Amino acid sequence: QMRSKISLIKEKSNTDLVNSEVQDPSTLSFKEQTPTDTEITSHQYSIRAGLVKQIASGIYSWLPLGLLVLKNIEGIIRDEMNKSGAIEVLMPCVQPANLWQESERYNNYGKEMLRIKDRYESNMLFGPTHEEVATDLIRGMVKSYKNLPLCLYQIQWKFRDEVRPRYGIMRGREFLMKDAYSFDTDYKNALNSYNSMYKTYIKIFKRMGFTPIVVRADTGLIGGNLSHEFHILASTGESTLYYDNKLPELLKNEDVESLKSIYAVADNIHHTKTCPIPQEQLSLSKGIEIGHIFYFGNKYSKPMNAKVTTQNGKNVNIHMGSYGIGVSRLVGAIIEAFHDDKGIIWPEAIAPFRIGLINLQIKTGKCVEIANKIYKTLKSDKVLYDDTEESIGVKFARMDLIGLPWQIIVGKKAVSENLVEIKNRVTGEVKEIQIEEAINRFT
Numbered sequence: 001q002m003r004s005k006i007s008l009i010k011e012k013s014n015t016d017l018v019n020s021e022v023q024d025p026s027t028l029s030f031k032e033q034t035p036t037d038t039e040i041t042s043h044q045y046s047i048r049a050g051l052v053k054q055i056a057s058g059i060y061s062w063l064p065l066g067l068l069v070l071k072n073i074e075g076i077i078r079d080e081m082n083k084s085g086a087i088e089v090l091m092p093c094v095q096p097a098n099l100w101q102e103s104e105r106y107n108n109y110g111k112e113m114l115r116i117k118d119r120y121e122s123n124m125l126f127g128p129t130h131e132e133v134a135t136d137l138i139r140g141m142v143k144s145y146k147n148l149p150l151c152l153y154q155i156q157w158k159f160r161d162e163v164r165p166r167y168g169i170m171r172g173r174e175f176l177m178k179d180a181y182s183f184d185t186d187y188k189n190a191l192n193s194y195n196s197m198y199k200t201y202i203k204i205f206k207r208m209g210f211t212p213i214v215v216r217a218d219t220g221l222i223g224g225n226l227s228h229e230f231h232i233l234a235s236t237g238e239s240t241l242y243y244d245n246k247l248p249e250l251l252k253n254e255d256v257e258s259l260k261s262i263y264a265v266a267d268n269i270h271h272t273k274t275c276p277i278p279q280e281q282l283s284l285s286k287g288i289e290i291g292h293i294f295y296f297g298n299k300y301s302k303p304m305n306a307k308v309t310t311q312n313g314k315n316v317n318i319h320m321g322s323y324g325i326g327v328s329r330l331v332g333a334i335i336e337a338f339h340d341d342k343g344i345i346w347p348e349a350i351a352p353f354r355i356g357l358i359n360l361q362i363k364t365g366k367c368v369e370i371a372n373k374i375y376k377t378l379k380s381d382k383v384l385y386d387d388t389e390e391s392i393g394v395k396f397a398r399m400d401l402i403g404l405p406w407q408i409i410v411g412k413k414a415v416s417e418n419l420v421e422i423k424n425r426v427t428g429e430v431k432e433i434q435i436e437e438a439i440n441r442f443t
């Protein structure tokens with residue numbers, strides 16, 4: 001059985017979820033009331049459901065329920081990146097300033113960069129991104145075209161001293177990113193790497209339970225002349241997306257070739273007068289940017305002297321691209337896109353647990369037995385068991401808030417008619433079925 005490893009600090013307004021000896025890693029503190037400084041739903045729910053706890057502006061501890069979701073998101077990303085042929089590495093958070101002086105980004109990166117000094121007064125920084133580190137890695141390892149194409153990726157914490165962290169984990173200062181870096185001998189091959197990541201991203205987000213909207217975008221501080229942003233649609237999204245209304249269909253069919261020609265842009269490059277399609281063919285949506293990919297050629301390999309010898313013996317700068325996904329942002333963005341007034345509605349693929357098991361009759365020995373039996377029979381990393389002494393109302397409200405895809409509810413009928421209720425959190429539909437059938441259905 002998974003034992004609770006953490007008994008988080010109980011605050012007066014909190015109740016812990018499971019307080020019997022049969023514990024889950026979910027011995028959490030829950031806040032009944034809505035935290036005051038939250039502007040959007042996902043920020044409120046992530047605090048109330050005990051996913052994260054803020055320790056400073058834009059900086060969070062990840063509590064058991066939130067960490068399970070983060071790990072599920074990482075798992076999907078890792079699986080699809082590996083299938084694309086990318087190779088996982090792990091680069092350091094703390095970086096020496098001299099790498100950024102070589103690329104000449106050190107002085108123009110601005111106040112977002114957290115600058116540190118080590119004990120010898122050397123200038124260091126907490127990485128907001130890793131193009132320089134990745135280029136330094138490759139210039140030491142790769143000398144010949146035979147080693148390319150190569151795509152390295154990591155899932156690593158970043159720090160960006162955002163002037164206004166907001167919306168909780170959606171725009172944090174310390175945040176988790178999957179960042180990948182591709183290396184090729186020329187533009188044509190680099191474009192292949194770019195397109196391969198484009199397709200991989202669509203696969204990743206579809207596995208998480210939604211089709212992203214992909215738009216051509218600005219390249220900003222990362223640089224280069226080609227970039228696409230991936231967005232999850234949400235009315236509270238900070239970006240306005242302008243696209244041909246044929247786009248969603250093409251994305252569903254992953255028709256990458258036609259995607260290249262269709263009009264789809266982020267707000268910072270859309271202009272009504274230069275828009276090539278008629279108004280009636282244009283869709284407008286709010287989106288949350290969850291991924292951003294770039295091609296920037298030799299922007300880093302030239303100043304940092306990362307070269308390879310090509311097949312015909314020429315010594316050329318490596319063509320590079322970088323590909324980011326906001327792993328921790330996704331936890332908030334997915335809540336923003338999937339919730340109702342009762343709480344979170346997790347897509348099954350990333351839910352912290354698959355089933356919420358609620359025993360309504362904690363004083364009835366037989367019900368406790370049945371609930372414990374169901375809990376023990378089903379794989380305990382799939383079941384969150386609420387056997388607290390709380391009222392029925394609190395139990396239902398809390399399980400709906402946590403937003404697991406399914407609930408199994410044990411009540412009086414479990415004893416009298418061998419029946420339990422199965423609730424589907426997405427549709428709200430509740431069905432009565434035999435206990436054995438419930439167990440078989442989720443085994």
Ligand SMILES: Nc1ncnc2c1ncn2[C@@H]1O[C@H](COS(=O)(=O)NC(=O)[C@@H](N)CS)[C@@H](O)[C@H]1O
Nearest residue numbers: 129171172175179290291292322323324326329
């Ligand atoms: N302050 C932040 N909080 C949470 N997620 C963020 C934050 N800033 C960026 N992200 C996420 O990180 C993704 C990639 O960031 S980025 O700046 O666009 N791209 C890069 O840093 C490149 N190095 C890609 S490897 C974004 O699409 C966004 O989803």
